[in-house]
Amino acid sequence: MSGTSAVANDGDERTNGHDGDRKLAAGEGATGSADDADDTETHQRGVDRSPATFSASLSLLAGLFSVLGSGLGVLTAAAPGFAGLLVLAAGLYRGSRRAVTGGGVVLLGGVVFAGVGGGPPAGLLLGALGALLAWDYGENAITMGEQLGRAADTRRAELFHAAASLGVGVVGSGVVYGIYLGASGGQPVTALVFLLLAVVLLAGVLSE
Amino acid sequence: MSTVGSEEGTDVDDGTATEGRSATARDGSDDADDREGSMRGGVQEGAGDGPDEHDGDDESPEEAERLTVRDVLDTDRWVGAPAVTLLFAGLAIVVDRQAGLLLAGAVGVVFAAYAYGSGTPAPTLAVERRLSDETPGPGDDVRVTVTVRNEGEATLPDLRLVDGVPPALAVGEGSPRHATALRPGKRATFSYVVPAVRGRHEWESMQVIVRNAPGTREVDATVDSAEPTTLRCSPDLDATGDLPLRGLTTQYTGRIATDVGGPGLEFHSTRDYRHGDPLNRVDWNRMARTGELATLDFREERAATVVLLVDAREEAYVAPEPGAENAVERSVEAAGRSFSALLGGGDRVGLAALGPDELWLAPGAGNDHRARARDLLASHPALSPTPPDGRFFPSLRLRRLRRQLPSDAQLIVFSPLVDDYVASVARRLDAYGHLVTVVSPDPTAGGTPGELLARIERRSRISRLRRAGLRVVDWGDEPLATAVAGAAGRWSG
Known part of the structure; x- marks a missing residue:
């Protein structure tokens, strides 16, 4: 009888295979965004769920810019930057959100390193912007892969997302840099820190 | 692209x-x-x-x-x-x-x-x-x-x-x-x-x-x-492969040669002339030789009433490998072809399914009937390409099926025979007098020991059915007509 069930199982699998396709067609939307990707992945055969290539390559490019920015004044700061880039690449290859975030953090570490070493403010700004964008694109690539898979055409949404983030980042950093240039009249850094803190809190309050 | x-x-x-x-x-x-x-x-x-x-x-x-x-x-x-x-x-x-x-x-x-x-x-x-x-x-x-x-x-x-x-x-x-x-x-x-x-x-x-x-x-x-x-x-109901029917027939003329002597083509026997026998059946040769009147009997050719019973229980949705056609799909395909062939041969054909959803098409003939069957085979929920959700009550279904079946109906059962249930249903219906032929698409694979065991179990189930006097067509990868021809060579009467 156990043999019979073996056949029956085969058939079940087959029908599940079919069914699975439906589930992934229907059900994954609900789950995709959250971290239960592992859960969905095991059920869904036949769909390549690795991160979207376009966003992934953009992420690496942004990471490279970050390394460039941190290495601009302090060459040694490029070392942790490159390490971050490697972690990022590994995370993108394996589709691991944690690794991508880790890579972003290490990239930021490179920026800190450069900052402590006395790197030029513009370089640090570029480094931080690159690191955040690298994480943003990388995370988006993973989500896109989980929700839609690599076979789907996701180029336009990825492009839009990337452009929006880049635009916001570039304009925002430009404004920040402009303020910095205009107001570098010897204000105590501590005062500026509190100013920043106030902005963060204000933004948080306004969003509620 | x-x-x-x-x-x-x-x-x-x-x-x-x-x-x-x-x-x-x-x-x-x-x-x-x-x-x-x-x-x-x-x-x-x-x-x-x-x-x-x-x-x-x-x-x-x-x-x-x-x-x-x-x-x-x-x-x-x-x-x-x-x-x-x-x-x-x-x-x-x-x-x-x-x-x-x-x-x-x-x-x-x-x-x-x-x-x-x-x-x-x-x-x-x-x-x-x-x-x-x-x-x-x-x-x-x-x-x-x-x-x-x-x-x-x-x-x-x-x-x-x-x-x-x-x-x-x-x-x-x-x-x-x-x-x-x-x-x-x-x-x-x-x-x-x-x-x-x-x-x-x-x-x-x-x-x-x-x-x-x-x-x-x-x-x-x-x-x-x-x-x-x-x-x-909808599946195209092209009739391939005559499925030889068994001897249970109706009183209507058809194409199944019976053991009953009467008008027909194939010689059956001679008997004494009885008043009223048609002249064209009088054995004139014998008359010339011996001077006695005798009448030739031929095997009467009659039509049958056939009900095609498709095993569509959840257990029947099996396939040798993921992605292959499952046994129910193959059964339905075979049923469609048999339906067409039998209807073309003048038999009255009906449809039924063994599954949670009830499907019953009483035996009939004609183009309307063919169209209705085609429709049912294409889209009736009982024969859906994916396994059913509902519960299946075996004895209830069998009892109802017996009530529905005309007494002179023979059955062609389409089932992968992966468990004993359908085999027992076939034997029981056969015992009730509905002669049964089983067409069994083979869903087994031979890779793992479990699969081999399932294959052997199925084979022994088939041979048990054959020993019990049922006809079984074991349908592997070959076309249905080939499988039928192979199996029919062994059948007698």
Whole structure:
């Protein structure tokens, strides 16, 4: 009888295979965004769920810019930057959100390193912007892969997302840099820190 | 070629980044409390303004789309951005008042503000699905073209779509998923190919995930197309392979040679002349030789009443390997062919299924009957290409089947014979006097010991049936006609 069930199982699998396709067609939307990707992945055969290539390559490019920015004044700061880039690449290859975030953090570490070493403010700004964008694109690539898979055409949404983030980042950093240039009249850094803190809190309050 | 992602409006004007931001800013204004309303606003509207936006092809006017929001959630993207800022700011104080670090940290604020400032998108979408062929034959490739239109006022910066492909259909080429960004009034089109499978397949709602530009808010919704999309795929009832029937017949003339002497073609016997025998059956040779009158009897040819019984229980949905045709599919195909062949031969043929859903087509003849059978075989839920959900009550079903069966009906049972139930049903019906022939598509594989065991069990089940006097066609990979011819060589009478 156990043999019979073996056949029956085969058939079940087959029908599940079919069914699975439906589930992934229907059900994954609900789950995709959250971290239960592992859960969905095991059920869904036949769909390549690795991160979207376009966003992934953009992420690496942004990471490279970050390394460039941190290495601009302090060459040694490029070392942790490159390490971050490697972690990022590994995370993108394996589709691991944690690794991508880790890579972003290490990239930021490179920026800190450069900052402590006395790197030029513009370089640090570029480094931080690159690191955040690298994480943003990388995370988006993973989500896109989980929700839609690599076979789907996701180029336009990825492009839009990337452009929006880049635009916001570039304009925002430009404004920040402009303020910095205009107001570098010897204000105590501590005062500026509190100013920043106030902005963060204000933004948080306004969003509620 | 895989998915086509062509959007009208990709080419036109302004930069995407600024567009995205202005859109999200607009979104931000109708925030939390307003959200429900704006969602519901998405449920209808746009009924009137559809047609004029079309660029003049043959579409029918779109009707109000149906979008149901299932969930709105925070993705927690960018929650770390303020932390980055504070970290850098703190370090800037600790490390000798480095203004550069502070500057770098300010990027975090930018993204935090970007994330906080973006509201929840309120999608209003219209979906239209077109099939290249709505009534294909089995195995034909059907291209499904899906058009999604942003009917709302705001740009949807991140729209992820997963089409509701019917469960029984597997996508062959292209992908039923698509991601795009859509400005108001613009459309996105993508397409994929499904090989048609027998049955009536209705598309389910399309899954939609709409995110705002920074990806912090996510709306999870489903959209139905204005008209339901249905694919109907009927098997062609081409009659291949005469399935030899057994001796149980009706009183009507047909093509089964019986053991009853009478008018016919094949010689049966001679007997004494009885008054009233037709002249053309008098044995004149014998008359000339001996002077006695004798009458020739031929085997009478009669028609049979046949009921085709398809095993469609959950257990019968088995296949030798994932992706292969399951036994129920093969059974239905064989039943279709036999149906046609038998009907063509003048027999009365009916249909029944062993499964949770009841299927009964009383034996009959004629073109209407053929059309009805074709329809049932194509799309009756009892014979669906995917396993049934309901519960199956074996004894109840059998009792009802016995009541329905005409007393002179013989049965052809289509079953993979993967468990003892159908074998016992066949033997019981045979014992009740309905002569039974079993056509058994072989679903077993020979890879693992378990599979081998299942194969051996099935074989012994078949030989037990044969010992009990039932005819069994063990149908492997070869065409049905070959299997029948092979098995029929062993049959007698």
